[in-house]
Amino acid sequence: MTLFDRVFGGNDAVYGLTEGAIDGAIAQYGEDKAVSFPNTAYSLPCYYAVTGTKVTTLKELKEALGVVKTLMTREKRLNDAFMSGVATALCAEFIEVLKYIDGATPYEEPCYGHLGDAVIRELGVPLVTGDIPGVAVILGAAPTTEEGVALVKSYQAQGILVTLVGGIIDQVAEAGMKTGANVRVIPLGKDVTSVVHVVSVAIRAALIFGNVTPGDAGTLMKYTMDRVPAFVNAFKPLDDVIVACGAGAIALGFPVITNETENIFRVPKSLIVQEDVSKFNATSLEARDIKIKITNIDIPVAFASAFEGEIIRRKDMQVEFDGSRVDCAELVHTCDASEIEDHKITVIGPEVDEMEFGSKNSIAYVVKVAGKNMQADFEPVIERKFHNYINCIEGVYHTGQRDMQRIRISIDAFNAGFRIKHIGEVLYASVKNEFDAVVDKCEVVIYTDPAECTRIRHEVAIPIFDKRDERLDTLTDESVDVYYSCILCQAFAPSHVCVVTPERLGLCGAVSWLDAKATHQLDPAGPCQIITKERPIDENLGSYEDVDEAVQKFSQGALEHVTLYSIMQDPMTSCGCFECICGIEPFSNGVVIANREYAGMTPLGMTFPEMASMTGGGVQTPGFMGHGKHFISSKKFMKAEGGIERIVWMPKELKEFVADRLNKTAKELYGIDNFTDMIGDETIAEDPETLVAFLTEKGHPALGLDPMM
Ligand code: SF4
Ligand code: NI
Ligand code: NI
CATH class of the missing domain: 3.40.50.2030 (Rossmann fold)
Structure with a gap:
């Protein structure tokens, strides 16, 4: 047997099974029965991508099988073998989609089956x-x-x-x-x-x-x-x-x-x-040709990004630390180089051994850093990474930030020898590794003594957090001299460029203006470059000659003009990894926003995946725009079209997440109290008629605005 015989034979076998399965399904359900995978805008994604045809019914699936057959040529050439391989994958997709008929959930724990x-x-x-x-x-x-x-x-x-x-x-x-x-x-x-x-x-x-x-x-x-x-x-x-x-x-x-x-x-x-x-x-x-970044850290358990999402349940935990109940804090503090002894780790207070099993304790860690290029603006950027660093420890779980963090250490990690001092090792190694361009020396002090934690939290950390918040409040697009580009996502979306400003973070939600500034400092030739803003074209649209030039350059000519504040005129592009997408809702003159986690229907008659499929890959699609969650409460959110008063609908969970900040902005911009009460959600309306009736009853301001199209 040659490799060709094996590929062709395997392909024929799967094809036969597929044909039988489709015929069986038609006999059972009739040929008009709808077929599609759930939580995708692409129905049968593989078949759609290869042929450009979206299958929607069993009848079409049967026709599609005829198309698959045309790929199954039997010349003994490499290309024929490859195409028969592709045909096999398409047959597998057909067999799998049949399992999902009528909204069935064919896979059970621990298996996932189709991924949305x-x-x-x-x-x-x-x-x-x-x-x-x-x-x-x-x-x-x-x-x-x-x-x-x-x-x-x-x-x-x-x-x-x-x-x-x-x-x-x-x-x-x-x-x-x-x-x-x-x-x-x-x-x-x-x-x-x-x-x-x-x-x-x-x-x-x-x-x-x-x-x-x-x-x-x-x-x-x-x-x-x-x-x-x-x-x-x-x-x-x-x-x-x-x-x-x-x-x-x-x-x-x-x-x-x-x-x-x-x-x-x-x-x-x-x-x-x-x-x-x-x-x-x-x-x-x-x-x-995959290269692995190695961070060697001297701790008794594994340290890898794969453990970032690991959850430690109460029954599996040795001890916990909880900033919502007792005094805790995490802080990066810039010091003079002479005050720091590099790689010194100190624990002040009891170690895990001396804590009662299952108890709730205080913890405060201060990571002191020094470096010629260190700036106070980088402190929160480094500090925010603590969450990732500590979570990467196998058997340790971290949520929250600042003085509201929560940490759990598992029984397994404790038994393996993991102790508080190892948190210090992880913080030290990770900060030195990732921020080597700005941090020359680093020392970690971890307090578990309750009185010391109270002192650090109230006398050291909170005053610093307050100062930072004041700085963030005054950081507006007008108050800074430069914006930043981010082209990290070009690895997947070759012409996509994010323009990151103080009031508009990257659409992934992970890159704020301060992050971009730090990234630029850490890696001057890297993904974040300075964009000047000396030649404005239209302040209301947020268009600048400088910005246009930058996106032209960084998109290799794919983009000519990008505005910062409009979703209709030259909107910013999307790579695809946006946290949220907004799209215009013509009946109310407003926009509907859906977030990635939302699985239901929106009043646009589209789900999140379907809305999301309207834009991506670095293309501009007026009327649809990907963005980060925090952009929703920004004064610059589609400012050119009237701003946040255009928002008419959001999933309930997202609405609650942004409520405080969004209501504050609405009060400042328009004098409206509790603006989110006027915004629909899935419990109120999933279709435009019900939505408009609700908006009318609430006197939503979008109804009185000019149509966007
Ligand atoms: Fe950078 Fe985020 Fe934009 Fe990707 S989505 S280019 S990571 S800011
Ligand atoms: Ni207190
Ligand atoms: Ni992306």
């Missing part, structure tokens, strides 16, 4: 920053449970997102390993067809961030090859179906590493035989 568009948007920032350096797809059962778990853990420790298909899922469960998107280990499903759910993620990345035109299969495959750092680890025995799926993976640019030696054919850089499973990790990273 929002998950992909969330992955945008960690992928571009290298926080997630790659995506591993592990197929089948490892020779032993220990080897399988060790492989998964090795990727997890590197921050790599791991997806599991088939036997490995049971092995990981048997070993009692925690899985889930929050720890970056995602069991997809036990059938081999469930592998299409990760293929679908890669392909939607091309649609969402890459602005790839659906149907342009060539550009699609180039995008996934160049920009999606995925690879496959397939355990023996490989049947022909898996070999055919592998051909599909290779067609998308994802190398396949296997320990199968029988009846397999090596393809350099693409199909690699590695008999030693303990070397799968190294072989895979080399094949995909």
Whole structure:
């Protein structure tokens, strides 16, 4: 048997199953039955991306199968094998979508099955920053449970997102390993067809961030090859179906590493035989050219970004610290170099051993820094990273910030020897590692003595926080001399540029003007560059010759004009990883905003994924704009169209999240009290008629404004 025979044979087998499954579904439901994956704007994303056709019914699915058949040519050429691999993936997608008919939820814990568009948007920032350096797809059962778990853990420790298909899922469960998107280990499903759910993620990345035109299969495959750092680890025995799926993976640019030696054919850089499973990790990273940032920290538990989302439940916790109940604080404090002894870590007060099991305690840590290039403006930027740093510790959980942080240390971490002083080690190493351009010396003092915590909180930290807040309040677009560009997301959205100003943070929500300023200082040739604002064109629109020149340059000519304050005229582009999207609602002259977490319907007749699919990939779409959550309460939010009084609807949860700040801005700008009470949400209206009736009753100001179109 040649590799061709195996790919073609596997493809034919899956095709036969697919045809049978579709015919069976038509017999059961009739051919007009609706089919689509949930929480996506792309129906069957893989088929849509490859052909440009959106399948909506079983009848269309059957027709689509005819199109798939045309890809299944049988010449013994590499391209035929690749296209048969793609056809196999499309068949798998068809089989999988049938499981979702009638809103069914076919996957049960711990398996995920289909992943919604929002998950992909969330992955945008960690992928571009290298926080997630790659995506591993592990197929089948490892020779032993220990080897399988060790492989998964090795990727997890590197921050790599791991997806599991088939036997490995049971092995990981048997070993009692925690899985889930929050720890970056995602069991997809036990059938081999469930592998299409990760293929679908890669392909939607091309649609969402890459602005790839659906149907342009060539550009699609180039995008996934160049920009999606995925690879496959397939355990023996490989049947022909898996070999055919592998051909599909290779067609998308994802190398396949296997320990199968029988009846397999090596393809350099693409199909690699590695008999030693303990070397799968190294072989895979080399094949995909993935570089891992190493932070060596001397602590008794693992430290990796994959643990950032890990949650420690009360029953698993040794002790906790809770700023909402007792005095706590976290602080970066700039000192003179002579006052600091580099890498000195001091604990003042009891260690974890001396705390009662399950108790609630005080903690305050002051990270003293010194450096020639250090500025007070960078203190909050560094401080905000503490949350990520402490969360990356395996078995330690952190939420909140400033004097409201909460930390839990798990029983497992404690038993492994983790102590308070190790928090100091983590803070020291992480700050020195990430902020080396501004921090020359760093010392950490951790207080657990309750009286000392009270003193630090009230006499040191709070006065500093108050001062910073005053500074933030006076930071307006008018009060600064420069804005900053951010092009981090160009790794996925090649022509996208964010213009970050004090009153308009990056659309991902993660880059404020202060962050951009610090990033520029840390890496002067990096993603954030200074944009001057000396030549305004129209202050109301927020257009500047300087800004236009900068976006032209940083988008390599893809963009000519960008305004800062309009969603209708030359709005800022979106990469795809925005926290929120707003879109115009013509019946009320207003805009509807939806956030990534919102799963329901909006009065535009679109869900978040559908609204989000209107913009992205660095293109301008007047009427739709991606933005960060904090931008909603900004005085600059679509100022050119009248500002926040255009907001007519938001999901309830988002409305509550922004309420205080939004109400304050509405009071200042228009003298309106409790503005959020006038804004609709899903409990009030999911269609425009009900919404307008509600707005009329409340006397919402948008109704009296000029139409936007
Ligand atoms: Fe991406 Fe813009 Fe956020 Fe930068 S500011 S990371 S370009 S979304
Ligand atoms: Ni107090
Ligand atoms: Ni982005």
